[in-house]
Amino acid sequence: TQLLEQSPQFLSIQEGENLTVYCNSSSVFSSLQWYRQEPGEGPVLLVTVVTGGEVKKLKRLTFQFGDARKDSSLHITAAQPGDTGLYLCAGVMGYSTLTFGKGTMLLVSP
Amino acid sequence: DTGVSQDPRHKITKRGQNVTFRCDPISEHNRLYWYRQTLGQGPEFLTYFQNEAQLEKSRLLSDRFSAERPKGSFSTLEIQRTEQGDSAMYLCASSAYWGGAGELFFGEGSRLTVL
Numbered sequence: 001t002q003l004l005e006q007s008p009q010f011l012s013i014q015e016g017e018n019l020t021v022y023c024n025s026s027s028v029f030s031s032l033q034w035y036r037q038e039p040g041e042g043p044v045l046l047v048t049v050v051t052g053g054e055v056k057k058l059k060r061l062t063f064q065f066g067d068a069r070k071d072s073s074l075h076i077t078a079a080q081p082g083d084t085g086l087y088l089c090a091g092v093m094g095y096s097t098l099t100f101g102k103g104t105m106l107l108v109s110p
Numbered sequence: 111d112t113g114v115s116q117d118p119r120h121k122i123t124k125r126g127q128n129v130t131f132r133c134d135p136i137s138e139h140n141r142l143y144w145y146r147q148t149l150g151q152g153p154e155f156l157t158y159f160q161n162e163a164q165l166e167k168s169r170l171l172s173d174r175f176s177a178e179r180p181k182g183s184f185s186t187l188e189i190q191r192t193e194q195g196d197s198a199m200y201l202c203a204s205s206a207y208w209g210g211a212g213e214l215f216f217g218e219g220s221r222l223t224v225l
Contacts (some may be wrong), residue, residue: 004152006152009150033213036168037121040218040219041216041218041219042114042201042203042216042217042218042219043153043201043214043216044216045213045214045215048213086150090152096165097143097155098143098155098214099155100145100152100153100154100155101152102150102151102152103151103152105150
């Protein structure tokens with residue numbers, strides 16, 4: 001059973017388009033993180049959200065944590081080829097370790 | 111470079127052989143994690159250390175897998191009697207844990223291919 005479900009699994013878009021990817025669970029998380037991973041590299045942290053309903057913006061990326069702290073979304077405005085990569089959400093429950101979803105593979109074509 | 115380093119980056123071995131991966135974390139980080147990642151999947155947690163203490167090892171995939179962090183600095187992950195299903199990327203990460211959600215800093219991984 002996958003604790004964190006990410007959708008879509010794969011997304012191919014043109015440069016300039018907007019997109020949203022989702023991370024859902026039936027479990028409550030004390031915090032949730034988003035990472036981006038490029039081929040041949042380890043994941044790199046983008047953001048941590050802690051409070052239900054929290055919204056964080058990083059330039060063209062907007063992250064939202066659901067009110068019940070069970071789900072999250074990542075919205076990218078005006079996608080660029082440099083945004084290409086595997087986007088992973090990862091959750092922490094209590095004092096447990098970080099659990100990752102399967103990821104959304106994003107391909108942005110020029 | 112002061113990031114997490116892993117060695118070797120690539121390892122090709124024959125089924126039944128033992129392999130060992132090494133991870134050197136960021137020096138001031140007290141926690142060290144091992145994850146496994148297969149194609150099209152997110153990282154799967156294996157085990158972690160706080161300093162030299164291994165706090166969770168029940169998620170190691172079988173008794174063929176073992177990890178050590180003898181002096182609370184570098185760590186090794188050993189796989190004995192490798193099987194083709196062990197082929198994957200093995201990722202190491204470290205963090206400075208002081209309670210709450212911390213950032214994990216990942217290495218570039220060690221890719222294992224078992225023939």
